[in-house]
Amino acid sequence: MSQGRHSLLVESLDFAYGGSAILQGIDLAVAEGEFLALLGPSGSGKSTLLRLIAGLEQPLAGRLAAGGKPLAGPGPDRAVVFQHYAxxxxxxxxxxxxxxxxxxxxxxxxxxxxxxxxxxxxxxxxxxxxxxxxxxxxxxxxxxxxxxxxxxxxSPFLLMDEPFGALDPVNRARLQDLLVDVWQGSTPRRTVVFVTHDVDEALLLADRVAVMGANPGRIIREYAVPFERPRKRTALFKDGAFHQLREEIAEALDADTLAHLEAA
Incomplete structure (x- = not known):
C-alpha cells in the first residue's frame, strides 16, 4: 500500500499489561484518506490498538508512525472520539x-x-x-x-472507539450516515480508524476491514470492502455480495474463537 503524507504505519507492534500479552505482532498500513474499520470481539485488543495509535499508551515493542514520523505520544494530528462522549x-x-x-x-x-x-x-x-x-x-x-x-x-487522523455503541438503533444509523457524509465532504479527506464489533457497521462505513482475534490480540484477516459509495442501507443489505462477505468475516471470527477454545 502506498504511504501518503499522513498515512499510518504499524509494524511488529506488541503490547502487554500486568505481564499479560494484549497485542502481538500487529502490522497495519492505512493510506491517506482511507476509512479503516478495526473489527473484533471483546478482548481482541482493538481499543488498545487505537489508544496506542492515539499515543495514550506506549507499545512494548514495534513501531508506530504517521506521515513517516514516529509517534511518541498524543498529538493534535490525531483527534479521538470515544464511546462515552468525553x-x-x-x-x-x-x-x-x-x-x-x-x-x-x-x-x-x-x-x-x-x-x-x-x-x-x-x-x-x-x-x-x-x-x-x-x-x-x-x-x-x-x-x-x-x-x-x-x-x-x-486533524488528518480521526480515531473512533465504538462511538455509536451506546446509542439506540435509530440514532446509531443517523450518526453513521452523518459520519460518512462529513468524511466524504471534507477536503482533504481525513484518515479514519474506526473500532467496532459489528460486522454490518464495518461493511457499511469502511473502505477496508482489519479483523482482529484474541488471546493475544492480532490481525487475522484483512478485507477490502468493494461496495461503491454512496452506500444506501436498504440496497446494501439486499446485495448478495454483501451477505457473502459478511458471512466470510463471521466465519473467520468463529474459526479463530474455536481454535482458541480447542487449544485451551
Missing amino acids: LFPWMTVGDNVAEAIAKAHPTLSRKERRTLAREHLARVGLGEVAGQHPFELSGGMQQRAAIARALALE
Missing part, C-alpha cells in the same frame, strides 16, 4: 468545540472561535444548541457534539 461538562457545547478550535488556530480571537464552533456544530445538525451544556442534550446529540469537536481540530 465532553467537558462545565462548558457549553459551543465552548467545547471552541476549545478544540483554539488548539488548531491559537491566534483566533474568542469571538472568531465561537463563530467557527457554531459552523462546526451546524455541520452535525446542532447549530441551535451551542449555548447548552452537555447534560442538557440527549446521548445522540452529545456524540454529534463530540464529533464536531474532533473535526474542529482539523
